[in-house]
Amino acid sequence: MNTDRFAISLDLINRHYQEPNRNRFESKYFWEELYPLIRASGFRSIEIPYEPVWQFGGRSGVPMNRYCINTKYASAAGYRAALAERGIEQVTGVTFDPNLFMRNESLDFFFGAGGHFAGEALAHAADLGADYFAISPSPYYGRAAHYHPDLEDKRESFTQRMTDLLAGLAEKAVAAGVVLVLRNEYWSLYRGEAILPLLEALPDSVRLDVDTASLTIAGIDPAAFIEAHQHRIGVVHLTDTAFVDTHETWKTANPEFPEHRATQVFRDPGTGSVDLAGIVSLLDRLGYQGPIVMSARQTRDPFRALLRTRALLDQLPH
Amino acid sequence: MPNIRYANMCHWKSIPYRRIENFREFYYEDKTNTAYYSDWDTILKYQAALGFDGIEIAPWDLADILPLFGSPENFTAFAKDRGVSVIGMFHGAHASHDSGHFDEAVRAGREAVDTIVRFGGSYMNTCPTQNHYGCGPLSREEVQQCAKVMNEIGRYATDHGVKIGLHNEFFCAINLPNHRELIESTDPKLVHYCIDTAQISIMGEDLLTFYRDYHDRISTFHLKDTASAKQPDSVRYAQDPEITDDGTRWFWEPGMGELDLKGLYRLLKEHEFKGWMSIEYDGSPDLLASMALTRYYLDTELRPIYD
Numbered sequence A: 001m002n003t004d005r006f007a008i009s010l011d012l013i014n015r016h017y018q019e020p021n022r023n024r025f026e027s028k029y030f031w032e033e034l035y036p037l038i039r040a041s042g043f044r045s046i047e048i049p050y051e052p053v054w055q056f057g058g059r060s061g062v063p064m065n066r067y068c069i070n071t072k073y074a075s076a077a078g079y080r081a082a083l084a085e086r087g088i089e090q091v092t093g094v095t096f097d098p099n100l101f102m103r104n105e106s107l108d109f110f111f112g113a114g115g116h117f118a119g120e121a122l123a124h125a126a127d128l129g130a131d132y133f134a135i136s137p138s139p140y141y142g143r144a145a146h147y148h149p150d151l152e153d154k155r156e157s158f159t160q161r162m163t164d165l166l167a168g169l170a171e172k173a174v175a176a177g178v179v180l181v182l183r184n185e186y187w188s189l190y191r192g193e194a195i196l197p198l199l200e201a202l203p204d205s206v207r208l209d210v211d212t213a214s215l216t217i218a219g220i221d222p223a224a225f226i227e228a229h230q231h232r233i234g235v236v237h238l239t240d241t242a243f244v245d246t247h248e249t250w251k252t253a254n255p256e257f258p259e260h261r262a263t264q265v266f267r268d269p270g271t272g273s274v275d276l277a278g279i280v281s282l283l284d285r286l287g288y289q290g291p292i293v294m295s296a297r298q299t300r301d302p303f304r305a306l307l308r309t310r311a312l313l314d315q316l317p318h
Numbered sequence B: 001m002p003n004i005r006y007a008n009m010c011h012w013k014s015i016p017y018r019r020i021e022n023f024r025e026f027y028y029e030d031k032t033n034t035a036y037y038s039d040w041d042t043i044l045k046y047q048a049a050l051g052f053d054g055i056e057i058a059p060w061d062l063a064d065i066l067p068l069f070g071s072p073e074n075f076t077a078f079a080k081d082r083g084v085s086v087i088g089m090f091h092g093a094h095a096s097h098d099s100g101h102f103d104e105a106v107r108a109g110r111e112a113v114d115t116i117v118r119f120g121g122s123y124m125n126t127c128p129t130q131n132h133y134g135c136g137p138l139s140r141e142e143v144q145q146c147a148k149v150m151n152e153i154g155r156y157a158t159d160h161g162v163k164i165g166l167h168n169e170f171f172c173a174i175n176l177p178n179h180r181e182l183i184e185s186t187d188p189k190l191v192h193y194c195i196d197t198a199q200i201s202i203m204g205e206d207l208l209t210f211y212r213d214y215h216d217r218i219s220t221f222h223l224k225d226t227a228s229a230k231q232p233d234s235v236r237y238a239q240d241p242e243i244t245d246d247g248t249r250w251f252w253e254p255g256m257g258e259l260d261l262k263g264l265y266r267l268l269k270e271h272e273f274k275g276w277m278s279i280e281y282d283g284s285p286d287l288l289a290s291m292a293l294t295r296y297y298l299d300t301e302l303r304p305i306y307d
Helices: A028-040 A066-073 A076-085 A107-127 A141-147 A151-176 A192-200 A212-217 A222-228 A276-285 A302-315 B023-030 B033-037 B040-049 B059-069 B072-081 B099-119 B140-159 B179-185 B197-203 B207-217 B261-270 B287-302
Strands: A007-009 A045-050 A090-096 A132-135 A179-182 A207-211 A233-238 A292-294 B004-009 B054-057 B085-092 B123-127 B163-166 B191-196 B218-223 B275-279
Touching: A007 A090, A028 A076, A028 A302, A045 A107, A066 A076, A066 A107, A076 A107, A090 A107, A107 A132, A107 A151, A132 A151, A132 A233, A141 A151, A141 B059, A151 A179, A151 A192, A179 A192, A179 A233, A207 A212, A207 A222, A212 A222, A212 A233, A222 A276, A233 A276, A276 A302, B004 B085, B023 B033, B033 B040, B033 B287, B040 B072, B040 B287, B054 B059, B054 B275, B059 B072, B059 B085, B072 B085, B072 B099, B085 B099, B099 B123, B099 B140, B123 B140, B123 B218, B140 B163, B140 B179, B140 B191, B163 B218, B179 B207, B191 B197, B191 B207, B197 B207, B197 B218, B207 B218, B207 B261, B261 B287
Parallel strands: A007 A045, A007 A292, A045 A090, A090 A132, A132 A179, A179 A207, A207 A233, A233 A292, B004 B054, B004 B275, B054 B085, B085 B123, B123 B163, B163 B191, B191 B218, B218 B275
Antiparallel strands: none
16 A cells, blocks of 8 residues: 555644643744654645634634634635645645533534534635545533533434534535545544444435544454445544553543543554554555545654654555 | 742643653653643642742633542642642633623623632633734723723622732733723722733833832732833734744743843832732743743842842
């Protein structure tokens, strides 16, 4: 498989937990220095994690939403040109999770604000020329349960509202020429195979996002999952982990930081226990032609992670 | 008891752990310094070790603190066990200049006061409205509307044992042309002032003159230095000026910029200021180093003038 076409996610830079303060991540210069380094490590395409939060409070140097891009580059086209000058040829995809909007007892607020910004993010993905828009159909289970202790009682109605929201996005995605894909993080209401009924309720145009570490943590063998659902896969995230969820961390309010034992849940690719080489071989054998994205979303050192990721890919058969 | 007690405005941003019990194991996972700044236990110990008895939290901390600790009271007890008191919380009074937003601005302000009370704090340093870009320049009526909101929140705060202090950023819609007008339009019994030494200097106020003029309104400080005083309108009124594109820092640790902080301390002595001085390190890439540098400067340069 030609690993040159693999993208890398900008979740490499964790704006929230990677280092004390975060002001350098909020400056345009940081990102414009980063893009050539990404290219130097062999990646030509990136994925953008869409974060509405940077729209508020004057932090528009973070290139994670439409407002920020328009502030700093006038338009998506301006941003794409700036990326191209620095060796990044494509924004492969845009991801979106609604955790920001799970902040009170109002599900109307969650679906209203979350739906609005999901629509913004999808339109932004189209403007950027992205192949896919990957949405998490659930907030952190634990965060939702914090504000809705009766979450399980509400599951059916929550799922119906989410299905309606996603169906609307699916229609817009088709019109925009972007593939809508569903993420199924290990902390989701729809973790592991629980994503499948939701997917079945949506048009065929909607695809699955395979996240190898998330599936592993949820107790699903990613290779078996890929084989079983190969025709519905829209994007593969090659993530790594060594975490075993023995304490139902997935149900906690901040599930990437296990309360009972501090650990880095998502390890830099190649430093965990997921057989990423085996997954790549499998995708090759199955003739998978869709996007593949490397992610080091919780790295403690993004520049080391960038090179570790390339070192891993260099070891794979070409 | 010293006249001035020292706190830190919390700029660590998100701290994911309450206490890392498996510190060595966590460190060995990737052998970086992450373990040294990922839990409240460690950060509060840094504060206590460096003589900062207070912490001023920020709204951006709540999303992590509340689920981690279960309640504001639990966080306060945890901090107190490590020798640190919660002195208050920052608040942004969004759109308070807009009469159509009056109820919402007052409601949000009251809720923030309630939160501070639960944390055991007594200060709410409050940015009077949002950035100049997008809503400035304000009319006289809009400034008065701002004052009306501040008075209303201030009344509620005072009734609950909290002092609200106007806190003006250099890029706010309340800016040099109407900064003093707002202060003077508020009720001095209900609305106080938090001098952010760098912010008001960048905005164009002379720090020492401002303190002389308003010393009887000052509830607390955000003490920080700057090398960028008196910025022009084109900078202050620009879109998103707080974080610069090229990494230029507006704010420095006390003594690392150009403000006459020793002159300020002479005035504090003259007017016998008593209260909390919150140090703010926004812009720093290394908050622990900033805290230590600040402690050295306080002990060797400022506290000998007035303590």
